[in-house]
Amino acid sequence: MSTKNDKPRAPRFLWQAGLTAAALTLLAGTVAPAAATAAPSGHNRPELQAILQEGVDGGLTGVQARVRNERGEWAGSAGVRELGSAAAPSTNGRFRVGSVTKTFIATMTLRLVAQGKVGLDDPVADQLPEFGLDRRITTRMLLQHTSGVFNFTGDFDAEGKWVPGIVSAGKDWVDNRFTTYEPQELVRFALAKGPRFEPGADWRYANTNYVLARLLIERVTGHTFAEELERQILRPLGMHATTAPGFSAQITGPHAHAYYQYDDNGTLRTADVTLQNPSWISGGGDMISTTQDLQTFFSALMGGKLLPAPLLVEMRTPNPVAGYGLGLWTTPFPFPAPSCGAPIVHHNGSVQGYATLMYASPDGSKTLTASMTYVDGVGAETKAAAFMTATQKLLNETFCAGRAEAAQPTR
Template sequence: MNSRTTPRLGRSLAAGLLAGATVLAFAPGAGAAAPSGQGPAGAGRTDSAGLQQALDAITSQAGALSAIAEVRENGKVTWRGSTGVGDLATKAPAPVDGRFRAGSVTKTFVATVALQLSAEGRIGLDDPIEHYLPGAVPNGGAITVREVLNHTAGIFDYLEDPQFAGDTEAEQEQFVATDRWKTYTPQQLVAIATSHPPYFAPGQGWHYSNTDYQLIAEVIDKVTGHSWRTEVRDRILRPLGLRHTSLPGTATTIPGPHAHAYLPLTAGPADVTDLNASQAGPAGELISTTDDLARFNAALLGGRLLAPAQLAEMTTTVAADVDPPTRYGLGLMRISLPCGDFWGHPGGIYNYTTYVFGDRSGTRQVAISVTPYDPAKSAELNPTVFGLMGRALCPTGAGS
């Protein structure tokens, strides 16, 4: 899957992990690192020094401004760490418990709600999308809810429309000055997508499309009579006590402590932390912390949010047309490390990049947030992140 670098919501929010091209920024160097690793007493086999070294590599080798991470096992934090500069103006280090924009990790939350509604008999995974959203997309009678959830519907990704390009310096300056404050509705974004032909006939390929989750959110709204944000809050955030996770809608700020994100311009770094994330919405507007995301992953894979039948549906995968080979389920992807397979989702939005993965039993998780910056080193982001993930998820540090 191809994905060009863009300062905006990445054309493929999963591209970072899937195809080696995350939603990156592009320009010179990060500030001096300020490492801070914590390994709670009783962390046992956790290699705190090795994890901190792997985290530091994300800033020193991959040119990110900052990175934070947390590892959990059996419901307890075994390590958390921070590296790099969280605010170029004050030179403050990235807060280890800071919030960030989690991008496409949002999709897993939305898919979880859809599967809960499926268990309640309110959404049929093999029903045509036309049944819920008449006339929303061409050929909607031939596209199933399942195909929309796993990106096999062939529906054009609205972020591949030229208006979301951001490839030139002038476009980036326009984004900083005006475009990041724009409000979009799901209907507007779907209309942009359907002005383009589909990638392929339903079920005949795989292409990551943010439009898919705009549609799923509309289905949730339709069958519940509530907004998808309300359903995520009431079904996931409140029951799990994810107090530092929010769905901002058109609110432009990140609450609480957080690292800033910057877009490199010729005139200097532009702080793009504040923005209107309605361009992302159910495809990527979530704000969270590493602790909340790791706990969500544990609850999901541990069977606390979905019945066994629905979790089996979520983890039934199709081949994702990317390199390295990856498989995609219903809002959840499976990656392979030397010690086994792990489940979760990456996300990227406006120079925040997120990864949250855990084992299938819900026993061990890692959550990572990065603020990428230096384009000359962007090719090193995935290797350094995978190095950290390998140390975190594989008992012997395989993959590091």
């Protein structure tokens, strides 16, 4: 397994939060005009449609968003489904959700805690002895990113020097994006790099934590992650468009395309990277979903339908270093917050060319879910401000009833 990798293209503090340039940076490009579409529930939301169009004008190839608040539910899209085509993205097309996968894994793990099958503060080594984990690492530490394990997609050392992870950027990734990684392989690669800090002593976002949590779920239940996801969450909530693809490169059903620009010996090339083997990220972010399914899931979770109240409190209790609970953010860092100060919980995500938003009020009554597609890679960071501005405006319209729509993005 090669360890060659590009350095992060996003500001250091964002990279340490596990956010590649794919999450926060968007490349400007020429996009063929397409008719924007909306699926309102008995009302028009031109202000929301305008925000989506602004995102496309700022460089996104396509965007779809779904809002539910006191004015009802609205879904719309803008831009194009695929470069060179005039077709607009579906208002409920499928997309790669990236790190939103972590909230699903955390929820499933906490459900096992509720059933007495997993101890939140028990050593993970008891369930996964084959990795020789430090016995001080607990389930809670995995879910809150306080275990200290190395992030297999790359991390900084104590002196601030970048330590490469597996290939996840550049020409090497494009050429090898159908490579299969076993989750155990990712864990062993990370553990060979040594810990970043003593278990529980600090906070550092690491995808390795959630690959371990995924393996923990499989070990305890005796089922694959996909089987357990279906049994615990997807079937009960009627989420028919959400999948854990494992090693499959396909996205079934209607979906927008994602792109990646890279340097090929001095020549810039752009590849359609919609199809890829997502095993390189595994439990760190391999799932596929829709805005409707994410809304259904997050609303049910925050509304107390998936976890007992005490464990939901645990999930939403932030780590003091970064404001991260168990599988979700409970404070704004590192993304914008509603300018009116309305409380939110969220977990966003990204995979090359796809960026996902998933926000809710603490009771789940208000939600914002969205997918943005764009040309990732070389030059993508030039559109970070446009992404943040669009996110800020969508948040204000969802959670502030538009009262702070002119506010500047959180920095």
